[in-house]
Amino acid sequence: MKNKKRRTLQVYFKSEHNIDLSKVIRYVVLTAGLLFTIVPMGYMLISSLKDNDKIFSYPPKLFPKLAELSTGNYSYILLNENFFRYLLNTLFVATMTVLIAAFLSSMLAYSFARLKIPGKKIIFGMIISVMLVPGLAAIIPQFELAVKFGLHNSLWGVILFYSAWVIPFSTFLLKGYIEDNIPIELEEATYIDGGSVFSIYRYVILPLASPAIAAVSILNFLFPFEELGWSQAILKTDEIRTMPVAITMFFQAHNRTDWGYVFAMTVLSMVPVVIFYLMLQKYFVTGLSSGATKG
Amino acid sequence: MEAIAKSFKKKFRKVDWRIYVIFLPGILYVSTFTFYPLIKMMVMSFFDWRIGYQQVSTFVGLENYIKVISDPIARMAIVNTLAYAVITVPMQMIIGLFIAVLIHGIRRFTVSFRLAYYLPVITSWVVVALLFRYIYSNAGLLNYFLVDQIGIIKEPIGWLSTRWPALFAAMLLGIWKGVGWNMIIFLAALQAVPKVYYEAASIMGLNKRQQFFRVTLPSIRGTVIFAFIMLCIGAFNTYTPIAVLTAGNPAHQTEVVLTWMYYQTFSTSGKVGYAAALSVLVTIMIVTITVFTFIVSSKRRGK
Numbered sequence: 120m121k122n123k124k125r126r127t128l129q130v131y132f133k134s135e136h137n138i139d140l141s142k143v144i145r146y147v148v149l150t151a152g153l154l155f156t157i158v159p160m161g162y163m164l165i166s167s168l169k170d171n172d173k174i175f176s177y178p179p180k181l182f183p184k185l186a187e188l189s190t191g192n193y194s195y196i197l198l199n200e201n202f203f204r205y206l207l208n209t210l211f212v213a214t215m216t217v218l219i220a221a222f223l224s225s226m227l228a229y230s231f232a233r234l235k236i237p238g239k240k241i242i243f244g245m246i247i248s249v250m251l252v253p254g255l256a257a258i259i260p261q262f263e264l265a266v267k268f269g270l271h272n273s274l275w276g277v278i279l280f281y282s283a284w285v286i287p288f289s290t291f292l293l294k295g296y297i298e299d300n301i302p303i304e305l306e307e308a309t310y311i312d313g314g315s316v317f318s319i320y321r322y323v324i325l326p327l328a329s330p331a332i333a334a335v336s337i338l339n340f341l342f343p344f345e346e347l348g349w350s351q352a353i354l355k356t357d358e359i360r361t362m363p364v365a366i367t368m369f370f371q372a373h374n375r376t377d378w379g380y381v382f383a384m385t386v387l388s389m390v391p392v393v394i395f396y397l398m399l400q401k402y403f404v405t406g407l408s409s410g411a412t413k414g
Numbered sequence: 415m416e417a418i419a420k421s422f423k424k425k426f427r428k429v430d431w432r433i434y435v436i437f438l439p440g441i442l443y444v445s446t447f448t449f450y451p452l453i454k455m456m457v458m459s460f461f462d463w464r465i466g467y468q469q470v471s472t473f474v475g476l477e478n479y480i481k482v483i484s485d486p487i488a489r490m491a492i493v494n495t496l497a498y499a500v501i502t503v504p505m506q507m508i509i510g511l512f513i514a515v516l517i518h519g520i521r522r523f524t525v526s527f528r529l530a531y532y533l534p535v536i537t538s539w540v541v542v543a544l545l546f547r548y549i550y551s552n553a554g555l556l557n558y559f560l561v562d563q564i565g566i567i568k569e570p571i572g573w574l575s576t577r578w579p580a581l582f583a584a585m586l587l588g589i590w591k592g593v594g595w596n597m598i599i600f601l602a603a604l605q606a607v608p609k610v611y612y613e614a615a616s617i618m619g620l621n622k623r624q625q626f627f628r629v630t631l632p633s634i635r636g637t638v639i640f641a642f643i644m645l646c647i648g649a650f651n652t653y654t655p656i657a658v659l660t661a662g663n664p665a666h667q668t669e670v671v672l673t674w675m676y677y678q679t680f681s682t683s684g685k686v687g688y689a690a691a692l693s694v695l696v697t698i699m700i701v702t703i704t705v706f707t708f709i710v711s712s713k714r715r716g717k
Contacts, residue, residue: 145516146523152513153530155590160533162555163545179555227440234433242441249448251700253651255672256693259458259679259686260451263465283447286440316432345538347654348676363540367658370544378548385541396536400529 167192167382192383202387204358205365210391212277212343212361217336219282220289225332227286228293229324233306234316243294249287255348262352276353277343277361284349285342289335296331297324334402337395344392362388459690471687478691487666488692491674494581495696498670499649502588507641509589510596515626517597518604528598535594543658546587550574550659577667580660584668587655592648596641603637604630639711643704650700671696 162181168188196202230236231243261280262271270276305327306319314322325332343350347363354360360368366388370381459478461471482488517527534542549555550573557570573583607630615625631638653672656662662669662677669677671692678689 142520145520149513149516149520149527153527156530156534156594159542159545159549159555159590160537162549163541166548179553179558181555223440223443226436230433230437230440234437236433236437239437245449246444248701249444249452251647251704252452252697253647253672253693253700255651255653255676256697257448257451257455258676259463259690260454261447262679263454264447264451280447283444286444287448290440316436320436341536345540345654347540347657348672352680363538363654366540366544381544382548385544389537389541392536392538393533396532397529400525 163382164386166378167386169379171377171379192379193387195380196383196387200369200384201358201360201365202384205360205362206388206391208274208359209343209361212274212281213340215278216281216285216343217339219278220285220339221332221336223282224286224289224335225293225325225328226320227290228297228328229320231290231294232297233303246287247291250291254284254346258349258352261349265353271353272355272359274354274359274361277350280349280353281342281346285335285339289339292335293328293331297328300331301327330402333399337399337402340395341392344388455690455693458687459694461687463686463690465686474687478685478687479695481685481688482691482695487669488674490667491669491671492695492699494668495650495652495670497581498585498588498652499646501585502592503642503645503649505585505589506592506596506645507638510593510641511600513593513597514600514604515630517601528601531597532594534591535598537591539591539654540658542587542591543655546583546590547574547659550583574660575664577664580668584652584655584659587659588649588652592645596645599637599641600634603634607633635711639707643707646703646707647700650696 158181162179165181165183165188168190169183170187170189170191227246231239236242265271265276265280268276270279301324305323309319309323343361345363347367350361350364351367354364357365357368366381366384369384373380458471460473460475462474462477463471513531517524520527551557552570552572556573560567561570571579574580611629611633612625615629620628651672652670653676656668656670656673657676660668662673666674666677675689675692675696678685678692
């Protein structure tokens with residue numbers, strides 16, 4: 120059995136190199152490459168554990184002594200800053216953005232994929248071409264709109280515009296998924312059983328498209344942890360700030376030198392995102408790759 | 415089968431209103447929050463636009479566009495953005511594809527490697543930009559390595575205090591953060607290439623490098639085009655890394671299009687019409703690149 124497997128493998132890698140050697144090289148190169156991602160991240164973690172007066176001591180140490188490290192920066196951030204307020208704000212914005220975008224883009228995707236609507240190709244093209252426009256491009260009229268609706272300096276001002284921002288890409292992915300993966304026969308069956316478009320949407324599209332909806336929702340969920348330009352323009356009061364704005368403001372308020380505090384805050388802000396990613400890892404790949412192979 | 419599908423579609427014409435209940439909410443939403451502002455932005459670009467009560471906006475034709483094109487800072491911002499795109503887009507794709515190919519060929523620890531290389535992608539731009547600002551500082555980690563460890567340079571470089579070193583630093587950050595995204599989508603594409611292709615190729619006597627160029631690359635070209643377009647859009651969308659790393663300093667030399675537009679929008683000396691014209695110009699640039707990519711890639715396919 121083992122021999123047979125090995126022989127087929129040798130057909131695959133019909134080269135002079137031994138299979139194992141080429142694998143070893145792969146592992147070595149991959150591990151070496153990891154240094155580039157791990158070193159800066161580790162450096163941030165270590166710097167977050169150093170006192171602010173030691174942080175610019177030269178030479179910088181990647182491996183300081185244990186005695187030099189303390190959790191003082193973390194307790195400062197957790198006790199003196201509105202850290203949990205910012206976290207809750209960001210989570211709230213993320214959740215609402217995900218819900219609005221999932222609801223509207225799944226209905227849009229279903230319409231574009233299956234319903235007979237005059238001019239839907241042109242409308243779909245318009246929605247897709249929005250993806251080409253830089254997110255901040257229409258910031259002036261959007262800001263005026265937010266002021267008109269009384270949405271400035273409010274989390275809803277961020278939520279509503281974020282949702283509109285992510286809907287085109289979500290619709291694009293979901294439409295592709297529905298077209299490729301949901302057999303039209305199921306809709307026909309529901310229809311023959313006396314169901315309307317509503318029941319098809321509710322009992323066929325939503326459950327069967329749920330992997331794709333989950334995938335786009337994950338991407339959408341991370342968006343508020345990322346975006347700075349719009350939220351910085353909208354959120355002016357401290358207690359409604361989201362994480363990216365809060366971190367930027369904190370950095371500027373601390374005279375751009377208290378790196379220990381700053382890094383304690385950034386490390387803490389990464390915790391929920393990393394946990395979220397670890398839990399839902401496989402959906403990330405589905406979401407990204409379904410868009411990639413469609414394109 | 416088709417007949418059923420046809421009659422199915424025909425029957426649905428009778429229940430028109432239900433279709434629109436599904437279709438219209440999303441359309442109205444996108445129209446209000448995206449289409450309307452975009453159209454208004456285009457209109458604004460032809461006006462000397464004033465914000466506030468009793469302010470009169472006057473039509474100025476193409477004056478804003480002429481101002482943008484003749485403004486040395488705007489031109490510098492456009493050049494900086496283009497340079498950022500030209501360097502970071504191919505570099506991210508090449509390194510990302512390289513790592514994906516490596517990971518594709520191994521069995522163990524693939525999840526750990528994927529996770530570790532993806533870590534910069536899920537970390538927010540604000541966080542990584544602050545981190546790199548610290549690493550690039552005069553007594554920071556990068557200068558320490560270059561001066562004291564490797565000894566390539568004698569004096570520490572003020573990475574963020576002059577134009578090209580600062581842009582180079584921003585590009586390095588952009589590549590560093592983007593590689594993981596490319597790795598993930600290329601890995602998914604590689605996994606979708608049928609194994610039979612490689613068997614056939616090795617029977618034909620192609621070595622591994624030939625297999626990569628004649629089997630792998632053509633099989634994943636859809637993904638390559640997708641990644642290229644998404645990364646170009648991303649490169650022109652660059653705002654946070656520059657805003658955090660340099661804020662356009664020194665003297666607006668490191669502005670990219672969006673930071674300069676943001677400055678024009680919200681600073682007291684800025685002009686709204688000017689910013690709108692700049693937005694329209696960036697959009698035109700991205701649309702041109704995308705259309706060009708599609709034309710070139712479909713021509714290649716024709717051959």
